Amino acid sequence: MTMPQRGFLRPHHVLALVLCVSATEDFDWTKNERTSFYYGTFPTGFSWGAGSSAYQTEGAWNVDGKGISIWDAFSHKKGKIFLNDTADSSCEGYYKFKDDIALMKDMKLNHYRFSISWPRILPTGLKSEKINEKGIKYYSDLINMLLDNKITPIVTLYHWDLPQVLHEKYGGWHNISMVNYFNDFANLCFERFGNRVKYWITFNNPWSIAVEGYETGEHAPGLKLKGTGAYKAAHHIIKAHAKVRHTYDMQWRSKQKGLVGISLTADWGEPVDISNQRDIEAAERYIQFYLGWFATPLFHGDYPQVMKDYIGRKSGQQGLGASRLPVFSPQEKSYIKGTCDFLGLGHFTTRYVTLKNYPSGAGDNYFSDRDLAELVDPQWPDPGSEWLYSVPWGFRRLLNFVKTQYGNPMIYVTENGVSEKMLCTDLCDDWRMKYFKDYINEMLKAIKDGVNVKGYTAWSLLDSFEWDEGFSERFGLYYVDFRNKNKPRYPKASVHYYKRIISSNGFPNQREVESWKRKAVETCSSSNQLLAAAHAQHNVTTMLNILVDPLIGHMEMVTEIVVPTVCTLCILISAVFFMFLLRRRL
Numbered sequence: 001m002t003m004p005q006r007g008f009l010r011p012h013h014v015l016a017l018v019l020c021v022s023a024t025e026d027f028d029w030t031k032n033e034r035t036s037f038y039y040g041t042f043p044t045g046f047s048w049g050a051g052s053s054a055y056q057t058e059g060a061w062n063v064d065g066k067g068i069s070i071w072d073a074f075s076h077k078k079g080k081i082f083l084n085d086t087a088d089s090s091c092e093g094y095y096k097f098k099d100d101i102a103l104m105k106d107m108k109l110n111h112y113r114f115s116i117s118w119p120r121i122l123p124t125g126l127k128s129e130k131i132n133e134k135g136i137k138y139y140s141d142l143i144n145m146l147l148d149n150k151i152t153p154i155v156t157l158y159h160w161d162l163p164q165v166l167h168e169k170y171g172g173w174h175n176i177s178m179v180n181y182f183n184d185f186a187n188l189c190f191e192r193f194g195n196r197v198k199y200w201i202t203f204n205n206p207w208s209i210a211v212e213g214y215e216t217g218e219h220a221p222g223l224k225l226k227g228t229g230a231y232k233a234a235h236h237i238i239k240a241h242a243k244v245r246h247t248y249d250m251q252w253r254s255k256q257k258g259l260v261g262i263s264l265t266a267d268w269g270e271p272v273d274i275s276n277q278r279d280i281e282a283a284e285r286y287i288q289f290y291l292g293w294f295a296t297p298l299f300h301g302d303y304p305q306v307m308k309d310y311i312g313r314k315s316g317q318q319g320l321g322a323s324r325l326p327v328f329s330p331q332e333k334s335y336i337k338g339t340c341d342f343l344g345l346g347h348f349t350t351r352y353v354t355l356k357n358y359p360s361g362a363g364d365n366y367f368s369d370r371d372l373a374e375l376v377d378p379q380w381p382d383p384g385s386e387w388l389y390s391v392p393w394g395f396r397r398l399l400n401f402v403k404t405q406y407g408n409p410m411i412y413v414t415e416n417g418v419s420e421k422m423l424c425t426d427l428c429d430d431w432r433m434k435y436f437k438d439y440i441n442e443m444l445k446a447i448k449d450g451v452n453v454k455g456y457t458a459w460s461l462l463d464s465f466e467w468d469e470g471f472s473e474r475f476g477l478y479y480v481d482f483r484n485k486n487k488p489r490y491p492k493a494s495v496h497y498y499k500r501i502i503s504s505n506g507f508p509n510q511r512e513v514e515s516w517k518r519k520a521v522e523t524c525s526s527s528n529q530l531l532a533a534a535h536a537q538h539n540v541t542t543m544l545n546i547l548v549d550p551l552i553g554h555m556e557m558v559t560e561i562v563v564p565t566v567c568t569l570c571i572l573i574s575a576v577f578f579m580f581l582l583r584r585r586l
């Protein structure tokens, strides 16, 4: 995920700080101080997990009958991904899933969230054309092994890797035909895996699919259709979600008794000055254009009123006959409404928000439609991705927002975590331990507020391919040495810390919690040494290869060309000499 309009953020840091200091009051549910820590445990049965996605981790991009996805095609184009990285091999998760399940077992995870690559099981995207049984077998084995180890699979059907053929032939999510094709794919997954999988997530983070894939073009398929692309793609995605959920209801629910949800990602938006009505409204727009864009249709049957008003008005000012935001018919509204058995929520960071008017004109787009500016506090920790500031209190607010806006749905946190930069090889990741500790604690407070959170998924199990950022940002609990072709995994300190949270089901008391960090740091220093040794060995091998390569080449030439040539010459010369001697005797 990348933050839109990154350039806007940094110049305003100081302004944000000054304004936020002047904001003294809080929302009702946050009467507690933002920084207070709450000791206590989670409800019995709370599910702890970690996550991944197919394209980010599997590798094996073109083996065993897999088709090409839009991400395979996009990452192979020069200039799209940082350092032109691709996920062709990535973590080699396709081959190493047994090792990875052993890591999960050691952490005592209750669930593992992963995604199914659509083109791995339907190479051309279409069920009617070809089903790749090898791909089916891979996911089937993965699911079986998770269950054998008492780890519940939570399966995402679409984590961004659309079959490339569907993009080339139809324009991907811009085309309404994706609704039926996606439904066929989902139906096949229910048929083949649904006897064992009970938690289905239709789409991961449709905001990103729509905005970054069809509006800014930073993500595959890289389309830049400003002002219309994202809204149209999102419209079809919402319909596709609803259709899949109805298919499950009609064909599978009574037999399989599973749940179908969606995973929406949203930052929290806090008004810069909470006594200023214009800031309050701007923050409301921020969150409605982000989470509400998808959640409001799915829970209430239509787009948020504020989106309809703003985009409609701006489209009118542009002289368009209709709003750039598509419209649901009354039948569609009732078809879409109420189609989430649970809400998957991905959350990483927070922004301060204030009003900023964008006069309507030629440059209208999703961002300017919102009429707001995003700001950050320069004191917020920012260890890795440029967009990701650690602001734990925003998580509690977002969770309470979901509770009040959408009728307190069942929530699974499907993604939460923090990254570090590629060059950081320190496995003693105290910033990540702090991030997890504080964010999980805010989630605990939200549960005490009455928010219905059933599970938490740390993002991510492994360092992996971070989309347009390539391998430059590491979100993993486990460090992956991408330079080594075996892609070995090394535990970061946060693995040990997260294990403690899991085994205590929360934060039992101050004395114990304070000892966790100390113990985690003790264990990670030995992993650090192992990794350093592996890096040193890798460097020596690389050096030797550079030095020895020409020698090896030289020796090959000696054995393959020089030796046979010299031998042949010797034989020839001896023969000539022998003839000469013979002649003289005669």
Ligand code: NOJ
Pocket: 001, 002, 053, 056, 204, 205, 265, 346, 415, 459, 466, 475
């Ligand atoms: C959201 C995406 O779903 C996931 O794939 C990505 O790694 C994280 N955000 C972090 O950017």
